[in-house]
Amino acid sequence: MTEEAADAPVVLVVDDEPGLREVLQITFRRQGWAVECAPAAAPAIEALKSRDPPFPLVVTDLVMPGGSGMDVLKAARARSDQTQVIVMTAFSTVESAIEAMRQGAYDFITKPFSPAELVVVASKALEKSSIVAENKLLKARLGTMRPQRTADLFGQDPVMHRIATLVEKAATTRTTVLITGDSGSGKEHAARILHELSNRASAPFCVINCGALPEALMESELFGHEKGAFTGAVTAALGMFRQAQGGTVLLDEVGELPLALQVKLLRVLQERKVRPVGSSVEVDVDVRLLAATNRDVEDDVETGRFRKDLYYRLNVIRIELPPLRERRGDIRGLAQEMIARFAEEFDKSPLRLSAAVLRSLEAYDYPGNIRELENMMERAAALATGDEIGLEDLPDVVSGLTPSLPPVAAILPDEGCDLDRVLAQTERRLMSQALERTGGVRKAAAELLGITFRSLRYRLAKLDMERSRREEASEEASEVTAEPPTEE
Ligand SMILES: Nc1ncnc2c1ncn2[C@@H]1O[C@H](COP(=O)(O)OP(=O)(O)OP(=O)(O)O)[C@@H](O)[C@H]1O
Ligand SMILES: [Mg+2]
Structure with a gap:
C-alpha cells in the first residue's frame, strides 16, 4: 500500500x-x-x-x-x-x-x-474544492483586514499606493483588466483582491492557466462541452465561464492562448455568450474577465502572436505590477508578515527576523519576486531552531550579501597612512551614526552594526579612553596620533 x-x-x-x-x-x-x-x-x-x-x-x-x-x-x-x-x-x-x-x-x-x-x-x-477553500481563507483574511485601507493589502511602498487605488477603482466596474508583471510579482494576488473588493465577491473567482493545456482541451475548459463531444467526454462539463457565473474569471498566462481560441474569446467578450464544445446552442454568461501575463503582450501583438482586437478588449484597464526590487520599501513588512504566518502554520512560537537578516533581505534583488521571498521565509521558518531567524537560515545568495560594506574612501595616500588610526576613525564614525539613528539606544545601534551589545559597549569605552587620552595630550598639534588600540 x-x-x-x-x-x-x-x-x-x-x-x-x-x-x-x-x-x-x-x-x-x-x-x-x-x-x-x-x-x-x-x-x-x-x-x-x-x-x-x-x-x-x-x-x-x-x-x-x-x-x-x-x-x-x-x-x-x-x-x-x-x-x-x-x-x-x-x-x-x-x-x-x-x-x-x-x-x-x-x-x-x-x-x-x-x-x-x-x-x-x-x-x-x-481542484474546485481547493479553490473554494482558498477563497474562504482569503475572505477570512480580508475580513480581518477590512478596517485597513486597500493599500495595506498590497504594501507600503509608495509605488504600490497607485496600484491599490487603481484596483479599488477597477473593482467597482465590470471592464476587463490586464494585469502584467514578472513571474511571482503578485498578479494573481492582485486579481483576487480586485474580485474580493467588487460586488461579485460572493460569487466564484476562477483561475484558468491558458498555457497549461492543449488547445482542444482548453476550449472545453473555458466553454464547457456536451457529453460525448469528444473521446473522453464521458460527462458534460460546464467550463470555467459557466462555473464562475456571476463572478470573476482570471485568464492566467493569457499570452499563451492559441490564436484560434483568441478569436473565440473575443466573441465571448463581445456577445457575453459561450458555446460549449459539441453544442449548437449558445448560453448566456455573466462574468467579469481579468487577464494576467508575464509576457510582453505588446511585443506579441506586434509579431502577430496575439490578436490586436483582443488585446484592446483586455487592456481597458492596465495594472502593471513592479518587480519586488523596485518596491524595496515593502520587503521588510512582507517578510515579517510571512514569517509570522509560517511560524503559525508550522506550530512554532512567534519568530523574529534579526536585523542582519532584514538588511540582507532588503539588499537582495529577487529574480523570483514575492514568491521567492515567500519560499525563503517558509524555508527559514522550517529551519529555525530558536525564536530568531539568523543569516544561517537564509539561502547563501542572500546571506552572502552581508556584510553590506558602507562606502569607505579607501585610497592609500602616496605617503602611506596610519592604518590603526584610519580604522579607529571609521569605527567611530559608523558608531556615532548608528547611535544617532537609533536615538542613542545602544542595543539597537549594536544590531544595526551587526555586533553584540557587549562589543559596542567595549568599543565605545575604548574610543572614549582614546579621546580623553588625546585631550590630555598637548594641544599644540591639531591632529593627534591615536595610540594603537589594544586587541579585543
Ligand atoms: N502583496 C502581497 N502580500 C502578501 N503576499 C503576496 C502579495 N503579493 C503576492 N503575494 C504572494 O506571493 C506569491 C506569488 O504571487 P502570485 O501568485 O499572485 O504571483 P504571479 O504574478 O501570479 O506569479 P506567476 O507569474 O508566477 O503566475 C503568492 O503566494 C502570493 O500569495
Ligand atoms: Mg500567477
Whole structure:
C-alpha cells in the first residue's frame, strides 16, 4: 500500500458493493489521495459530520439499501461548500443523477466507467474544492483586514499606493483588466483582491492557466462541452465561464492562448455568450474577465502572436505590477508578515527576523519576486531552531550579501597612512551614526552594526579612553596620533 502525504486530500467513497469500494480505493490511492469508505448512507453521513477539515470530495452511489446517495449529497452540502460530490449512477437512473446536479452535486458518472474516467472528474472536483477553500481563507483574511485601507493589502511602498487605488477603482466596474508583471510579482494576488473588493465577491473567482493545456482541451475548459463531444467526454462539463457565473474569471498566462481560441474569446467578450464544445446552442454568461501575463503582450501583438482586437478588449484597464526590487520599501513588512504566518502554520512560537537578516533581505534583488521571498521565509521558518531567524537560515545568495560594506574612501595616500588610526576613525564614525539613528539606544545601534551589545559597549569605552587620552595630550598639534588600540 502506498503511503499518502500528510496533506493528501481525503476522499470519501460510499457504495454498498464491496468490490467497487475496493476498486475506487485502489484507483484513488494511486493518485496519492487518501480514501475512507462507507458501505451505506448512514455511516457516510456520520463521517461527513465529524470530519474536520471537511472532506474535499465524496464519491457516492445513488441507489443503496437503507438510504440513498441523495441523503449523502444533502449532508455534504450542509457540512461545507468545500465538499464536492460526484454521484455514480446506473444508466437507468440518469434522471436522478440530473436531480442530484440540481441539488448541488459537482458531477455524475454513469456505470460502468473506467477508473481513468473517474480520475479525470475527481481531479477537477478536488481542484474546485481547493479553490473554494482558498477563497474562504482569503475572505477570512480580508475580513480581518477590512478596517485597513486597500493599500495595506498590497504594501507600503509608495509605488504600490497607485496600484491599490487603481484596483479599488477597477473593482467597482465590470471592464476587463490586464494585469502584467514578472513571474511571482503578485498578479494573481492582485486579481483576487480586485474580485474580493467588487460586488461579485460572493460569487466564484476562477483561475484558468491558458498555457497549461492543449488547445482542444482548453476550449472545453473555458466553454464547457456536451457529453460525448469528444473521446473522453464521458460527462458534460460546464467550463470555467459557466462555473464562475456571476463572478470573476482570471485568464492566467493569457499570452499563451492559441490564436484560434483568441478569436473565440473575443466573441465571448463581445456577445457575453459561450458555446460549449459539441453544442449548437449558445448560453448566456455573466462574468467579469481579468487577464494576467508575464509576457510582453505588446511585443506579441506586434509579431502577430496575439490578436490586436483582443488585446484592446483586455487592456481597458492596465495594472502593471513592479518587480519586488523596485518596491524595496515593502520587503521588510512582507517578510515579517510571512514569517509570522509560517511560524503559525508550522506550530512554532512567534519568530523574529534579526536585523542582519532584514538588511540582507532588503539588499537582495529577487529574480523570483514575492514568491521567492515567500519560499525563503517558509524555508527559514522550517529551519529555525530558536525564536530568531539568523543569516544561517537564509539561502547563501542572500546571506552572502552581508556584510553590506558602507562606502569607505579607501585610497592609500602616496605617503602611506596610519592604518590603526584610519580604522579607529571609521569605527567611530559608523558608531556615532548608528547611535544617532537609533536615538542613542545602544542595543539597537549594536544590531544595526551587526555586533553584540557587549562589543559596542567595549568599543565605545575604548574610543572614549582614546579621546580623553588625546585631550590630555598637548594641544599644540591639531591632529593627534591615536595610540594603537589594544586587541579585543
Ligand atoms: N502583496 C502581497 N502580500 C502578501 N503576499 C503576496 C502579495 N503579493 C503576492 N503575494 C504572494 O506571493 C506569491 C506569488 O504571487 P502570485 O501568485 O499572485 O504571483 P504571479 O504574478 O501570479 O506569479 P506567476 O507569474 O508566477 O503566475 C503568492 O503566494 C502570493 O500569495
Ligand atoms: Mg500567477
